[in-house]
Amino acid sequence: MKQDNQPAIMQDENQIIAERRAKLAELRNTGVAFPNTFRRDSLASELHKQYDEQSKEALEDSQTEVKVAGRMVLKRVMGKASFATIQDMSGRVQLYISKDHTGQAAHDAFKQYDLGDILGARGRLFKTKTGELSIRVTHIQLLTKSIRPLPEKFHGLTDQEQKYRQRYLDLITNEETRKVFTIRSKIIQAMRDFFVTRDYLEVETPMMHPIPGGATARPFTTHHNALDMALYLRIAPELYLKRLVVGGMEKVFEINRNFRNEGISTRHNPEFTMLEFYEAYQDYVYLMDFTEEMLRSLAVNVLGTTSMTYQKRKIDLAQPFQRLTITQAIQKFHPEYTDTLLNDRTALINKLQAMGISYNPNDGIGGLQLSLFDETTEHLLFEPTFIIDYPAEVSPLARRNENNPDITDRFELYIAGREIANGFSELNDPEDQAARFHEQTKAKEAGDAEAMHFDADYIRALEYGLPPTAGEGIGIDRLVMLFADCPSIRDVILFPQLRRED
RNA sequence: GGGUCGUUAGCUCAGCUGGUAGAGCAGCGGACUUUUAAUCCGUUGGUCCAGGGUUCGAAUCCCUGACGGCCUACCA
Secondary structure: OOOOOOHHHHOOOOHHHHHHHHHHHHHHHHOOOOOOOOOOOOOHHHHHHHHOOOOHHHHHHHOOEEEEEEEEEEEEEEOOEEEEEEEOOOOEEEEEEEHHHHOHHHHHHHHHOOOOOEEEEEEEEEEOOOOOEEEEEEEEEEEEOOOOOOOOOOOOOOOHHHHHHOHHHHHHHOHHHHHHHHHHHHHHHHHHHHHHOOOOEEOOOOOEEOOOOOOOOOOOEEEEOOOOEEEEEOOOOHHHHHHHHHOOOOEEEEEEEEEOOOOOEOOEOOEEEEEEEEEEOOOHHHHHHHHHHHHHHHHHHHHOOOEEEEOOEEEEOOOOOEEEEHHHHHHHHOOOOOHHHHOOHHHHHHHHHHHOOOOOOOOOHHHHHHHHHHHHOHHHOOOOEEEEOOEHHHOOOEOEOOOOOOEEOEEEEEEOOEEEEEEEEEOOOHHHHHHHHHHHHHHHHOOOOOOOOOOHHHHHHHHHHOOOEEEEEEEHHHHHHHHHOOOOHHHOOOOOOOOOOO
């Protein structure tokens, strides 16, 4: 304890931090405390990949010298020789530090290093008597002093709140967490490749919208000072992307954030990442085939296989995805709902009321069926399933079906009981679109906070002519949850939204 | 938003029907030249989430609040 040295800093800190601070102060006094001259030439996992299979003797003979750097996560001091495990972006590798190879002074200095310190080391590769690839260190250097103690080395960080608030600690200590975010990155990378190789153009449309649109949801509001105008964080990029199709960008996609001012749960974060893509001269049936192909391709690229386990249940994307209408899906799991019941408005309303399911009393038969579906069937769709034929009243941007104007050429894809994708043939009739916007604004005036605004410029764009187009959105976070087998959306977002800490 | 469970040392966790707080890891001191969550001996460290109440006495019981997990509602 060097309490007398640093009384001011000591006040609200424990002794471990105080001791480490004292070591840092000593470093400042004797030289450069935060050097940036060490350059590594090897990564831990590459060393393992390259040399794990080599025999002890061959490795010794090769006299391979390497330079590595990373955070010290394990330390075993045995008098005149020590072992340390450092962790870099690729994995871990063991260092052997003995005074015979580093000299007495360097080994003594090493003993002062703490778990969590960031080190650079140089030495020759060898194998210990238990056969572990290690580096016989000749030079070792402290690159960054870590003042705060790491979580317990065996259990790591387990407190969920701390994992979310201090993700860096979660990443340092939990291999599983690093894996989840690697999968996330690979999914997005593979997705980009998938579109780019199919001649799609990646674009970025505004995140701040003067008129929030493209979805039914409550937006965040902000204000631009110079323009003195209200702006909304976007709830969807849809209307901008379709303007681009009007402009001749016939195949576009965007992977970016949406913001919705709604509840937070294991499936909802206020900001979440969406893929949206649009292709001219295609329809929703094409999209379903396209989606199956894309998900299979992503799975093979990221996981190496189309089969995965989600929360102990197997899913194989190689199987053809089922395609069911809303009523077919309901009846598949609940045969007791007869055609007569599902198609009789009064009977259906009685049923919904009896079950305590909330519904919009102004809805037609389709909307009521959807309310029943949401409550009774959606969560049971574990196998990948496209639900098709959504009612027009809940699909204000989708094209009406040729044979039945009450429904639209639209689908939603469900996997593991969750909506993963939503796609449809786009409504490109400007007069129908204007009429549907009017219906939405009426609902808004009647108090529906999520109803859409009337977007006059979007109508103007449609009036120039949107080619027949298919468009789809896929929730990236939920897809990552599926691929990485995570039960909560917070597990796949690096910094999920939480309340203020204080 | 509602329900429910939780919050004890830097971390992982014990702490029974109320008697004034413990272990392991980390730290500190010592031993140890091939360890593997190194081992062995010794040892420091606490606003028991916060505030109120009941009680001779509260980590423990009651109330209020904060934060979080899970379920649920709106939604993707």
